[in-house]
Amino acid sequence: MSDQKFSFSGSFQKAKEYIDTQVELLKLKTIARMGRVIGTLVLDATKLLLTLIVVFFLSLALGFFLGELLGSNALGFLLTGAIFFVILLIIRAFEPKLEAKFMDLTIRRVLGKWQEDEEFFEETQQSKDTYEGANTFEGQNTQSDNKTT
Structure with a gap:
């Protein structure tokens, strides 16, 4: 059995390695978490953009449909605009x-x-x-x- 002697330099080196490892681990955890959050935000923004495009085309379709019913495309789009204005007022109230x-x-x-x-x-x-x-x-x-x- 060999006796190992205590050395301050070895202890300081191990402590330094431990601290460096903990700092690196903290960096990696932060990067992973931020990557996940940013990924979620990008996906949500993409979903929002696609939803706006769908709403835009549905609004066009509603405008033309109401235009045929009312006999004037201008009135159809005016009524579609009025519907969105009412929705905007409801959102503003709440x-x-x-x-x-x-x-x-x-x-x-x-x-x-x-x-x-x-x-x-x-x-x-x-x-x-x-x-x-x-x-x-x-x-x-x-x-x-x-x-x-």
């Missing part, structure tokens, strides 16, 4: 409640993605700890076997 609802929805969505990543990192850490614990246990058996011989 604006504070709708704003709070959308803020809550957005915050929940972003935090949900953030927590999913956190759970993934915790599971990864637990499996790593279990693996390291098994290796440590095996190492202790090897050391105790060495002592007996």
Whole structure:
């Protein structure tokens, strides 16, 4: 059995390596979380854009349809515009409640993605700890076997 001596330089080196590893881990976790949040925001923006395009074409179709019913395309589009104006007034009347609802929805969505990543990192850490614990246990058996011989 060999005696190992305590050295400050070795301890400082191990501490420095540990801190560097923790900083790198923090950077990687932040990048993963931000990537997930940005990905979600990009997908939501794409869905919003496609929804606006669909609404635009449905508005055109409604304008032409009402134009045929009323005998004038101008009246059809005027009525379509009036319908959107009424919808705008309704939204304006309920604006504070709708704003709070959308803020809550957005915050929940972003935090949900953030927590999913956190759970993934915790599971990864637990499996790593279990693996390291098994290796440590095996190492202790090897050391105790060495002592007996």
